[in-house]
Each structure stands twice: as structure tokens, then as C-alpha cells.
Amino acid sequence: MHILSRMMVFLALTLGAATASAAERAIIVLDGSGSMWGQIDGTAKISIAREVLGSVLSTIPADLELGLLAYGHREKGNCSDIELMIPPAPGSAASIVDTANAISPKGKTPLSQAVGQAAEILKYTEEKATVILITDGLETCNADPCALARQLETSGIDFTAHVVGFGLSAEEGRQVACLAEETGGKYIQADNAEALSDALTETVAEVVEPPPPPVEEPEEVAELPEASLDAPDTIEIGKPLTVTWDGPGERRDYIYLVDPAGNNGEGRNLRGLRVIHGDIDNRQVRMTAPVTPGAYELQYRYDNRDVIATRPIEVIDALVSLSAPANAEIGSTVTVEWVGPGGNRDAIELFDPAAKQGEGAVVRGSRLVHGDFENRTVSIVVPTEPGFYQFRYWNGEDRKVLASREIEVLEADVSVSGPESVDMGRTFEVSWVGPGANRDAIELYDPEGNNGNGKVVTSTRLVNGDFDARTVTLLAPVEPGDYQLRYWNGDSRAVLATSPIVVVATAVSVAGPESADMGRTFEVSWVGPGANRDAIELFDPEGNNGNGKVVVSQRVRNGDFDGRTVKLVAPNDPGDFQLRYWSGDGREVLATAPITVVATQVSISGPESVDMGRTFEVAWVGPGSNRDAIEIFDADASNGNGKAVHSMRLTNGDYDGQTVSLIAPIAAKTYELRYWDGNGRKVLASAPLVVVATEVTISAPDVVPAGEAFTVEWVGPGARRDSIDVMSGDAEDGKRVGSGRLTNGDYDGQTVKIKAPKEPGSYTLRYWNGDYGVMLATRPITVE
Structure with a gap:
């Protein structure tokens, strides 16, 4: 079934079920966040939602009160962008469809607050209420939809929330499904056909074929379990409250905080928490006391129905106050001291009473837990608009203002000062006067950038400059023209001061030899800004399939900056290249010059054969670059992929004589001598090398005295790192208890002296090749 038709069936059944009672009232909560422009099956999600609403609402009864x-849907990044567009009323279907068709998604996803507002509009604590949430994303405004659902379920008369999810993963679906599950509603995951089919089947069965009335049988009165509650007799308003319980502790058992006088004396649920969501081991739940003093009652409800234990609790008044300066300059940071409950959701807000045509609006706020909680202070940045504002103590649990204090925001001197003009690409200093808030910055702004809409070219936070001297350092762009220096207030996102500045064009050039031998180092001189990220590049216009490629690059700072020269290494591919002056900050090429890389002779010459483990000399002709090397290559190694078994950089040999010394491998076979281009990572020349097996033997006494030196005769490669070792245990992997390098003995006479172990016993002598880590010969020896 196509997703559109599946959603139509679900909404039709949901709304149809809502007409079962004449008193039913429902609100559709529609996601207008920016992600609704995403697509499902090639169609934008907002378009699907509009079409579903248009099709379903045309079939519902006219007397259904729907909103x-x-x-x-109105602005980006605003968690308060929630609007009741059509109040619940009979015959509202056409208006809802027209209004939905005009919505253009833009902003964030405050779905919890939206559902909560819809419930309040429907007077869910007094009447039956249904909310249908259509969303394609998760909560993005620091709210907990699951906690909201539990609150609505416990406080409402008969509240139900249904949720339609667009393109959510299973994990994402679980995070919003609780809105439906906790309130007895349905969650439909719109991209899961099987789950949707199951949910619709169950919904159709409930609506189309209601279950027959139950057969009346004599009721058996079940005996309820016993329970008890323990809590303080009194508690101050808004304080954290711990309730200890004893009882069955079943999955649907709740602890409620009830206002007996609420709801016209019928009682009203203020808080409710499942016992399994508390500290189940210690049988405790934690909630927050109301902010209205009075007599309240704690209740243990078995299966969320039967009250099996109660306990009175009195909420008493307490001091709540705020202390702050009477006035502050625009954009400055103010410390507010507070006295109050200090609840987890409590905050200090800065409120503008004149905003929204006198309705007022919260400008910014800070949770108490985000300030200095021990000293009971928070820091808030005041606006950049002068006027009268209020600091308010906001109780997040009951959503009430407990205390307020007025503050006047005053005009202040704000200025930014820099040179009248600066050479392109140069670093320059800017002085500032202003609030100096944590997010404030000095910007270099191009009024003509971004197609005439203006663009910030570069920016530096004040805290990243010399804050005490009130200066920052900026880098001029490489595009000449008229710019602005701006003082930017990051908290209010407003420009507080500006100053003009002209970026002046300067000479830029790059010069090097007309040609360079491949692999050779050559010098390039430059004239230009010399900014920190500027570089001289060698560029191949034909590289990267004709798109061009930087072959080698050197920052001008890493060369001879005073002499304005850098050194580059020519590649080992002959051809026509470019020298380029690259502006790293502006990401632009400011100057070019041609250069030709010329092919040169490359050759390698060594012996046709060499005894295994012997040192031999190889002569070479070639670029001789810093990373070039002569290698012994084993084509059979690494499962046939080949491997360099020994290598020597040319700069580590006799560079003037153009020779290097290598050590032949131990395995007798044919290898390859290779000239390796380290920069280009390729072989420029090669020659075969045959490694010949040679005799390797050890001669020594059969028995030697413990702790005394004895002489060993040897025949073998005699390489620089070869040794005769005395081994205990396994000759290859055992413990070496004595050793003598061949070069430390009588090398011409091929003997070496070794000290015998102090412990008598059976040992093994081995000839060890240190360069390749291979054992070439062994013989037993006894120590007495």
C-alpha cells in the first residue's frame, strides 16, 4: 500500500473514532520544521501531509470540533515558534486544509511543547481530549516527550495522543512513540508497511466492529494489596521531594501528588510517576513540590486505578528573590543572585515586557544548574537594545514566575578602529571599545558580497585577541575594494559599531628557472603579501585528468622569508608546469610563471651476484632527491606483491661519489636493485642481483667451564650486526645468555670470545644474522 493511502486510512479511522462522542474535540499538530521538505517515495513530506489532510478532512462529520x-513554520531556530492556526470548532475542515496548504516549513521541532499546548487548549484536565501529531523528526528543543506523555496521562481526564512518524528509524520511532504509548494512542511509522498494516487492522477492528457489550456477571470484589507512603510532613514550595513507598511495586503502579481542592473540589493530579521509573531498589520516587502553598495529598495507585495508600503533605511558602544591578550597559554580562527552590528545571530569565506588541517575550534564560549553583548565581548577557527589562525566577515544573526584578539597559560607547587602508593579504590590528561579551567578535565585512546581500570575510572573537589591550588581529582579503570593520554582539546577533576600511591591491609575482632537471631542488623567488598560509606551488595543468594538480607546495613562511625565496623539488615526470603564488586564506592564485621539467639520465649499477649477508656497493645516476633511495626488492615477498627487503637513502651514502652500501639478504635467490623516487613513489631504474648461498659453520669446545671465556671459530657472511649467541632453551626463540659480535672479535681470523653462563647445563651456540633477524647455524655446548 502506498504511504499516502496508508496515512489517509489511519487519519480517517482516528478522526472517525473521535466522532463516537458528541463532546469529542481534537487538534492536529502539524510539523512545519525545515526537514519536512525531505522526500518519501519522491514526494516532499509536507506535500504528503497536505494531501492526506485534504482527502481525509473532506469525509469527516461536520459536527466534529477539530483544530x-x-x-x-514561521522562522528558523526558534523553539517558541508554535501557533494555534485554527481553534477547535465544528465545520473547520476546509479552513484547516487551506491553512495547511499555505504552510512553508522553516524551523526547529518543539513537538513536546506543541503537544502540551494543544492539550491545554483542549482543557485536557477537564474534558476528554485527542491530539494527532504528524512529525518527521525528533524533539530538537531540549524537552522530553515521554515525560510529557506521563504528565498528560496522569493529569488528564481522558487524554489520548496519536503519532504519525515520517521516515524515522526504529530507534528514533521509539523516542516519540512513547507519546502515544503512554496515553493509550497509536504510533504509526510511515515507512514501515508491516507495522502500519498491523496498526491499521487493529484500529479498523476497534472502530468498524466495536466489541459486543460484556455479559453482566456478578462482580467478584478482588482484595487489594496493602501499601504505605513516607514523606516529610511539610516542604517548601518548588523543593525536590522524595517519597518512600512500600507496596506491590507493579509495572503500572504510580505515586501521585494530588491537589484535593482542585478541579472544583473533585481533586486534581499535579504530578505522577511510575514506581518502576524511580529508585526501585530503595523504593523511592522523586518529584517537585508545587509552587502554591497549601494542603496536598500523596497517593499510591495500584495499577494506576485504585488508591491503596495516602499521606497528607503541606506545602509551605518560602522566600524567592532575585538580586541584580539596577542597570547595565548594552551587551554586557550581568550576574544575578537568586534565592529559591533551585529545581532542576528552574531558570533565571531575561524578559522584555514590551515585546510582541506588549505581550512580552523571554529574551534569553539560563538554567540554575548551568550557573554557579553553590553560590546561587547565574550570568546573563543583557540585550543590545536599551530599555527596561525584567529578570524573572521561572519555575520549570509548574511553569510559573516566582519572583522578578527590573533592570534598565543603558546605551554605551561601542566603537571599532583600524587603519584606513591595508594591503591585500596583510595582517593588521584593530582596536575596539564595547561590552566584550564572550561571543562578541570583530568582523571584516564585504557589503557587496553574497550577491549584494553582504558577507563576513573574516572574524575574530574578542577573547581570542589581546583582551586586556582591546585589540584583535585580522587578515585582509586578497580582493581589493571597500570593506567594513564591524563590532558584532554574538548573543544578540547585532552589529553595534562599524568603521570603513579599504583593501589595496599590491604587486604579486613569482620567478624561478625556465627549466629544472627532474628530481632536482631549485629556488623560487616571490613578491606578495607573505601571509601565514601563503605558499609557492608547482602545478601540473594536465594532472588529475586535465583538472590540474598541485605537485609540490612550500609555505613562504617555511622558506627564506626575509630573502623571499623558497626551495622546491622538481617532479620526476618531465613536462610543462606552472609556478604559482597561492593565497591560502583567500584560496586564490595571485601570480604564475611557467617552468619546464627536463628528463635526465637515471641508472643503477651493482655486482651481478653477491654472497648472502655481505655488504656491497651500488653506484647510481639520477635526480638524487632528498627522498630517493636504492632498494633491494624481492618480487616474491608479500604473497607475490613484492617487498623492498633493504633500502638506503642516497643522502645517507656517499652522495658526492653517487654510491650507497647495501647488505645482501640471507635467502639465496634473484632480487632486483631499484632506484626509488621517493617523491613520485615510483621506480626510475632497476638491475638484477643474484644472492649466492655460502657456507655458515660454528666451531667450539664441546664442554666449557661455567663463567669462563672460551673461543668460537666461525665461517659465514660476517655482516656488521652478525653475532655468535649462547642460548638457553630453544635456539631461535629461547633466552640469550651470552653473545659476541663478530666485529668485536678477531674478524680476520674469524674468531670471537664469549663468556660462558655461570649456571652449568646444556646450551646451544647459534650464528645470528642481525640485519635480517635469521639464525644461520647452530651447535650444542655443555657448561660445567
Whole structure:
């Protein structure tokens, strides 16, 4: 079934079920966040939602009181962008469809607050209420939809939330499904046909074929389990409250905080928490006391129905106050001291009473837990608009203001000062006067950038400059023209001061030899800004399939900066290249010059054969670059992929004589001598090398005295790192208890002296080739 038709069936059944009672009222909460432009089966999600609403709402009864609430549809990044667009009323279907068709998704996803507002509009604590949430994303405004669902379920008369999810993963679906599950509603994952089919089948069965009335039988009164509650007799408003319980502790058992006088004396649920969601081991739950003083009651509800234990608790008044300066300059940071409950969700808000045509609006806020909680202070940056504002103590649990204090925001001197003009690509200093808030910055702004809409070219936070001297360092762009220096207030996102500055064109050039032998080092001189990221590049216009490629690059700072020269290494591919002056900050080429890389002779010459493990000399002709090397290559190694078994950089040999010394491998076979281009990572010349097996033997007394020196005669490669070792245990992997390098003995006479171990016993002498880590010969020896 196509996703559109599946959603139509679900909404039709949901809304149809809502007409079962004449008193039913429902609100559709529609996601208007920017992600609704994403597609499912090639169609934008907002388009699917519009079409579903248009099709379904045309079939519902006219007397159904239906409303529409949307979020994220007016502005970006605003978690308060929630609007009741159509109040619940009979015959509202056509208006809802027209309004939904005009919505253009833009902003964030405050789905929890939106559902909560819809519930309040429907007076869910007094009447039956249904909310249908259509969303394609998760909560993005620091709210907990699951906690909201539990609150709505416990506080509502008969509240139900249904959730339609667009393109959510299983894990994402679980994070919003609780809105439906905790309130007895349905969660439909719109991209899962099987789950959707199961949910619709169950919904159709409930609506089309309601279950027959139950057969009345004599009721058996079940005996309820016993329970008890323990809590303080009194608690101050808004304080954290720990309730200890004793009882069955079943999955659907709740602890409630009830206002007996609420709801016209019928009682009202203020808080509720499942016992299994608390500290189940210690049989405790934690909640927050109300902010209204009075007599309240704690209840243990078995299976969320039967009250099996109660306990009275009195909430008493307490001091809540704020202390802050009477005035502050625009954009400055103010420390607010507070006295109050200090609840987890409590915050200090900065409120503008004149905003929204006198309705007022919260400018910014800071949770108490995000400030200096021990000293009961928070820091808040005041706006950049002068005027009268209020600091407010906000109780997050009950959403009430417990205390307020007025503050006047005053005009202040804000300025930015730099040179009248600066050479392109140069670093220059800017002085500033202003609030100096943590997010404030000095910007270099191009009024003509971004197609005339303006663009910030570069920016430096004040805290990243010399804050005490009130200066920052900026880098001029490489495009000449008229720019602005701006003081930017990051908290209010406003420009507080500007100053003009002209970026002046300067001479830029690059000069090197007309040609360079491949692999050779050559010098390039330059004239230009010399900024920190500027570099001289060797560029291959034909590289990267004709798109061009930087072959080698050297920052001008890493060369002779005073002499304005850098050294580059020519590649080992002959051809026509470019020298380029590269502006790293502007990411532009400022000057070029041609250069030709010329092919040179490359050859390698060594012996046709060499005894295994012997040192031999190889002569070479070639570029002689810093990373070039002569290698002994084994084509059969690494499962036939080949491997360099020995290598020597040319710069580590006799560079003037153009020779290097290598050590032949131990395995007798044919190898390859190779001239290796380290920069280009390729072989420029090669020659065969045959390694010949030679005799390797050890001669020594059969028995030697413990702890005394004895002489060993040897025949073998006699390489620089070869040795005769005395081994205990296994000759190859055992412990070496004595050793003598061949070069430390009588090398011409091919003997070496070794000290016998102090412990008598059977040992093994071995000839060890140190260069390749191979054992070439062994013989037993006894120590007495």
C-alpha cells in the first residue's frame, strides 16, 4: 500500500473514532520544521501531509470540533515558534486544509511543547481530549516527550495522543512513540508497511466492529494489596521531594501528588510517576513540590486505578528573590543572585515586557544548574537594545514566575578602529571599545558580497585577541575594494559599531628557472603579501585528468622569508608546469610563471651476484632527491606483491661519489636493485642481483667451564650486526645468555670470545644474522 493511502486510512479511522462522542474535540499538530521538505517515495513530506489532510478532512462529520496547531513554520531556530492556526470548532475542515496548504516549513521541532499546548487548549484536565501529531523528526528543543506523555496521562481526564512518524528509524520511532504509548494512542511509522498494516487492522477492528457489550456477571470484589507512603510532613514550595513507598511495586503502579481542592473540589493530579521509573531498589520516587502553598495529598495507585495508600503533605511558602544591578550597559554580562527552590528545571530569565506588541517575550534564560549553583548565581548577557527589562525566577515544573526584578539597559560607547587602508593579504590590528561579551567578535565585512546581500570575510572573537589591550588581529582579503570593520554582539546577533576600511591591491609575482632537471631542488623567488598560509606551488595543468594538480607546495613562511625565496623539488615526470603564488586564506592564485621539467639520465649499477649477508656497493645516476633511495626488492615477498627487503637513502651514502652500501639478504635467490623516487613513489631504474648461498659453520669446545671465556671459530657472511649467541632453551626463540659480535672479535681470523653462563647445563651456540633477524647455524655446548 502506498504511504499516502496508508496515512489517509489511519487519519480517517482516528478522526472517525473521535466522532463516537458528541463532546469529542481534537487538534492536529502539524510539523512545519525545515526537514519536512525531505522526500518519501519522491514526494516532499509536507506535500504528503497536505494531501492526506485534504482527502481525509473532506469525509469527516461536520459536527466534529477539530483544530490545527503548527510549529517551526514561521522562522528558523526558534523553539517558541508554535501557533494555534485554527481553534477547535465544528465545520473547520476546509479552513484547516487551506491553512495547511499555505504552510512553508522553516524551523526547529518543539513537538513536546506543541503537544502540551494543544492539550491545554483542549482543557485536557477537564474534558476528554485527542491530539494527532504528524512529525518527521525528533524533539530538537531540549524537552522530553515521554515525560510529557506521563504528565498528560496522569493529569488528564481522558487524554489520548496519536503519532504519525515520517521516515524515522526504529530507534528514533521509539523516542516519540512513547507519546502515544503512554496515553493509550497509536504510533504509526510511515515507512514501515508491516507495522502500519498491523496498526491499521487493529484500529479498523476497534472502530468498524466495536466489541459486543460484556455479559453482566456478578462482580467478584478482588482484595487489594496493602501499601504505605513516607514523606516529610511539610516542604517548601518548588523543593525536590522524595517519597518512600512500600507496596506491590507493579509495572503500572504510580505515586501521585494530588491537589484535593482542585478541579472544583473533585481533586486534581499535579504530578505522577511510575514506581518502576524511580529508585526501585530503595523504593523511592522523586518529584517537585508545587509552587502554591497549601494542603496536598500523596497517593499510591495500584495499577494506576485504585488508591491503596495516602499521606497528607503541606506545602509551605518560602522566600524567592532575585538580586541584580539596577542597570547595565548594552551587551554586557550581568550576574544575578537568586534565592529559591533551585529545581532542576528552574531558570533565571531575561524578559522584555514590551515585546510582541506588549505581550512580552523571554529574551534569553539560563538554567540554575548551568550557573554557579553553590553560590546561587547565574550570568546573563543583557540585550543590545536599551530599555527596561525584567529578570524573572521561572519555575520549570509548574511553569510559573516566582519572583522578578527590573533592570534598565543603558546605551554605551561601542566603537571599532583600524587603519584606513591595508594591503591585500596583510595582517593588521584593530582596536575596539564595547561590552566584550564572550561571543562578541570583530568582523571584516564585504557589503557587496553574497550577491549584494553582504558577507563576513573574516572574524575574530574578542577573547581570542589581546583582551586586556582591546585589540584583535585580522587578515585582509586578497580582493581589493571597500570593506567594513564591524563590532558584532554574538548573543544578540547585532552589529553595534562599524568603521570603513579599504583593501589595496599590491604587486604579486613569482620567478624561478625556465627549466629544472627532474628530481632536482631549485629556488623560487616571490613578491606578495607573505601571509601565514601563503605558499609557492608547482602545478601540473594536465594532472588529475586535465583538472590540474598541485605537485609540490612550500609555505613562504617555511622558506627564506626575509630573502623571499623558497626551495622546491622538481617532479620526476618531465613536462610543462606552472609556478604559482597561492593565497591560502583567500584560496586564490595571485601570480604564475611557467617552468619546464627536463628528463635526465637515471641508472643503477651493482655486482651481478653477491654472497648472502655481505655488504656491497651500488653506484647510481639520477635526480638524487632528498627522498630517493636504492632498494633491494624481492618480487616474491608479500604473497607475490613484492617487498623492498633493504633500502638506503642516497643522502645517507656517499652522495658526492653517487654510491650507497647495501647488505645482501640471507635467502639465496634473484632480487632486483631499484632506484626509488621517493617523491613520485615510483621506480626510475632497476638491475638484477643474484644472492649466492655460502657456507655458515660454528666451531667450539664441546664442554666449557661455567663463567669462563672460551673461543668460537666461525665461517659465514660476517655482516656488521652478525653475532655468535649462547642460548638457553630453544635456539631461535629461547633466552640469550651470552653473545659476541663478530666485529668485536678477531674478524680476520674469524674468531670471537664469549663468556660462558655461570649456571652449568646444556646450551646451544647459534650464528645470528642481525640485519635480517635469521639464525644461520647452530651447535650444542655443555657448561660445567
